[in-house]
Amino acid sequence: MTSSFARQCCQGFRSLVVIQVTQHEQVRVLTICRPERRNALDNETIEQLRAQVREANADEALRAVIITSQGELAFCSGSDMKAALAMTVEQRIEHARSGQDLMDEIASLNVLSIAAVEGFALGGGLELALSCDLIVSGSGAVFGLPEIQRSAIPSWGGTYRLSKAVGLAIARNMLLGGKRYTADEACTLGLVLEVVPVGMAGNRAVEIARDMTIDCPKEVVALAKELLTSGAYRSATESKEAEFAAEAQVSAGDTYATFPEKTK
Template identity: 35%
Template sequence: MYHTIKTELKDNTLFIYINRPDKLNALNQQVMSELALAIDEVYSNKDIRSAVITGEGDKAFVAGADISEFLALSDQQGAELAKKGHVVFKHIEDCPKPVIAAVNGFALGGGCELAMACHFRIAATNAKFGQPEVNLGLIPGYGGTQRLTALIGKGKALELMMTGDRISAEEALQWGLVNYVVAPADLLPKATELLQKIHTKAPLAIARVIKCANASQNYAVDGFEIELNEFGACFATKDMQEGASAFIQKRPAVFTGE
């Protein structure tokens, strides 16, 4: 089905591998199209409760966009290319099921932007992050200027984007770009550990947490109003009744996503 990515469903988590290791998993239009299809499956498949995006091999998560595709583009075509990236990455960001980026190696340019579109990030100790587009006479085009600023603050984001520097996994942790740094061998196990914990929670509540958190970065909407409405909507779910009853009865809740 896929040529540039691989998928594996394990314990209700879909593992999505960007599979161009000979190109350091660089993003091209085929990768973006296939990634969009994989995320569609996360949305629609009831057996999938979460996803992990990572890179094939141990050198790179995604080392950037495939620059060979850029040389023949006009300004209008460049904008269209960026628009496609925006759509795919927003689809990841808005996914009602948790999506973790497991960053193994280089996450540069479009790779860093892909990681930031995920709900949070775990980095291997060998991970490197950066937005080096200025070295090519470009800027981040898949939402990087916005998400990086939201995650690490305007000053640090501007420094990273204007210098084109790379930062280590430990620096990314200090700056708030990643949640955890682990040994490469522990990367996917750590993601699995976190997701298995999340799987014990109410799926509809998880989806609403994601929606409300995303609203905090959308100045076109009132995030507080969305939170109020989503909080109220929880009371119409069987999961809220189950969660409250289980708490009172001092037993583990069994959520059904209803």
């Protein structure tokens, strides 16, 4: 799925649909189609993306979701500031809550989620990428949280997800110091899984999604994701107990019987 593919998918839909959906077998690609606004998230875009995330969560045949965007200039520039400036204080707070709910729903998907990033992933754009399980990046991507330099605060979960991904020192440098990292630097820091040539992040994300989920039952993936996420807040003893409980749940299901066959 090259950038030209994403561009073709989005043509003719912008006035009505800003999230275009394409299917690659058991992998679903959600493409943000607002290149004229650097794929910024206004209320309509957030609600359309939330609706697609919920639909993906309910699809038993699905194994992975990829979130990407049209064009190579910006993956997502965060909240649509043109729209935000026209809001009242109460409306801005509600907008922030809607964005936070979107990020939480992506993070809670019961399938693998991958952000395919081309161009700038700044502010809420980085928060969107961080809400996914993995980030695959084009070589021209740039990552940062510039909110404080603009007299604002990240409000879509970036402060805690970023520190979990790269540690407090790097997170502080990005948040307090406004430091931006290139794709290669972000990969070295562990923020990005893999860097590919410009325009190829979508294609590579689909390949990775297929490879990682081909033999994985959906319920097992969901359990494994929950263990990894909750493990950051549990003690070693609590994590072990959670693993035992998850193993007992899997052992009692039909998928466990196929394990010996798949390992041969």
